[in-house]
Amino acid sequence: MAYNLLKGKKGIIFGALNDMSIAWKVAERAAEEGAELVLTNAPFAMRLGSVDELAKTCNAPVIPADATKIEDLENLINKSKEHFGGKFDFILHSIGMSPNVRKGRTYDDTNYDYFLKTLDVSALSFHKVLQTARKLDAINNWGSVIGLSYVASERTMYGYNDMADAKALLESIARSFGYIYGRERKIRINTISQSPTMTTAGQGVMGFDGLMDFSNRMSPLGNADGDECADYCLALFSDLTRKVTMQNLYHDGGFSSMGMSHRAMSVYNRNLEDINDCKELQKKVKKD
Ligand SMILES: NC(=O)c1ccc[n+]([C@@H]2O[C@H](COP(=O)([O-])OP(=O)(O)OC[C@H]3O[C@@H](n4cnc5c(N)ncnc54)[C@H](O)[C@@H]3O)[C@@H](O)[C@H]2O)c1
Numbered sequence: 001m002a003y004n005l006l007k008g009k010k011g012i013i014f015g016a017l018n019d020m021s022i023a024w025k026v027a028e029r030a031a032e033e034g035a036e037l038v039l040t041n042a043p044f045a046m047r048l049g050s051v052d053e054l055a056k057t058c059n060a061p062v063i064p065a066d067a068t069k070i071e072d073l074e075n076l077i078n079k080s081k082e083h084f085g086g087k088f089d090f091i092l093h094s095i096g097m098s099p100n101v102r103k104g105r106t107y108d109d110t111n112y113d114y115f116l117k118t119l120d121v122s123a124l125s126f127h128k129v130l131q132t133a134r135k136l137d138a139i140n141n142w143g144s145v146i147g148l149s150y151v152a153s154e155r156t157m158y159g160y161n162d163m164a165d166a167k168a169l170l171e172s173i174a175r176s177f178g179y180i181y182g183r184e185r186k187i188r189i190n191t192i193s194q195s196p197t198m199t200t201a202g203q204g205v206m207g208f209d210g211l212m213d214f215s216n217r218m219s220p221l222g223n224a225d226g227d228e229c230a231d232y233c234l235a236l237f238s239d240l241t242r243k244v245t246m247q248n249l250y251h252d253g254g255f256s257s258m259g260m261s262h263r264a265m266s267v268y269n270r271n272l273e274d275i276n277d278c279k280e281l282q283k284k285v286k287k288d
Contacts, residue, residue: 005238007034010084012076014040014067014129015094017049020199022148023094024054025230031058033234035090038080042066067095067125073132080138087140090237093129093147096122096201098163104206107161115162122166123173130177130189141186144237147174148229149191149248151256159206171248178246188245190236195223195252217263219253 011030015023016039027037037060041051046064055062063079065072080088098121099114100107126147133139152160153167171191178189196202196212205211216223224232232251235241250256 002032002034005033005234005240006030006090009034009090009237010036010038010088011090011092011237012038012040012080012088013092013094014065015092016041016051016054017045017200019050019054020226021049021094022194022197022199022226022229023092025226026092026094026233027054027058027060029227029230029234030237031060033238035237036060036084038063038076038083038088040065040076067093067129068120070128070132073128074136077132077136077138081136087138087143089140089143091129091133091139091143091145092233093126093145095125096148096163096166098122098161098166098204101161101163101204101206105161110162115165118162118166119169122163123169126170127173127177130173130181134181134185139181139185139187142239142242143185143187144241145181145187145189146233146236147171147189147191149193150196151193151250151252153193153248155256157211159211161206163205174248175246182245186242188236188242190244190246191248192229192232192236193248193250193252193256194229195219195225195255197223197226197229199226214264215252215255217267218258218261219255220258220261221253223255224251224253 013023013027016027027039031037037058039051039055039060039062043064051062061083063076065076098118100110105111147170149167149171152164153171174189174191181187181189196215202208229251
């Protein structure tokens with residue numbers, strides 16, 4: 001259902017690769033809510049993904065930009081201002097990539113060149129987007145910027161690797177820049193800490209299916225999916241959340257406040273029974 005929440009608002013959406021991408025869902029919902037959009041992704045993603053399809057649905061231009069390159073970001077923001085006929089109101093940063101994760105390097109066997117790339121793509125790019133937008137005076141007062149994060153920024157989640165460090169940095173940038181942009185322009189900057197979600201980036205994480213199941217069993221409301229994340233983003237882009245800034249906002253069905261749930265414990269107990277049965281069986285076999 002549409003509420004015209006973003007009528008008259010304009011924004012840039014980074015990171016729609018294919019129809020599983022969280023950014024894809026945000027773009028579709030933002031357009032439904034009346035926003036005018038510019039879509040962007042890294043040049044390699046233009047070849048691999050299907051963002052042109054989304055552009056048709058949303059009636060939005062696609063302007064390629066590698067979010068780690070300042071000249072690309074300047075070009076993107078200048079061209080977006082031309083397209084919109086002036087400043088715009090919101091940005092979604094939905095970007096993540098770790099070469100260590102991709103190449104199956106574990107955290108105790110990190111390649112440091114890859115690590116720097118992880119930090120640059122997944123976290124520093126957020127700073128670069130914000131700094132470029134500010135220097136080009138591109139965002140209207142009371143605008144809103146969102147980055148997407150994950151709870152591994154603050155709690156160890158086995159297998160998330162150097163992305164955990166990148167997310168901690170991303171959340172810190174939201175606070176540090178949130179102060180500056182808030183004070184000067186009333187622009188709010190937040191991160192959303194989203195449940196594990198079945199996307200191209202998500203599937204790259206080791207043991208992702210198990211992680212999704214565990215997280216779903218732990219969360220009283222169950223995992224939040226990409227469509228639900230899109231709805232939350234719209235609320236944060238809208239004028240209904242004008243005093244929310246410098247926050248890491250959990251959108252995870254309650255996972256981040258849990259220690260252990262009955263649903264997760266029941267699976268653990270079942271496995272424990274299997275192990276006990278197995279021991280009993282081993283004893284029996286030895287006796288026989
Ligand atoms: N999927 C999950 O489980 C999950 C959970 C919490 C947070 N997140 C975060 O959500 C965000 C979006 O990821 P997703 O799950 O939709 O996966 P996705 O693979 O669809 O999106 C990741 C995007 O990052 C883009 N990207 C990579 N390098 C780039 C660069 N140099 N410049 C510009 N863009 C670049 C990719 O092209 C892709 O579109 C990421 O920040 C991710 O960490 C995902």
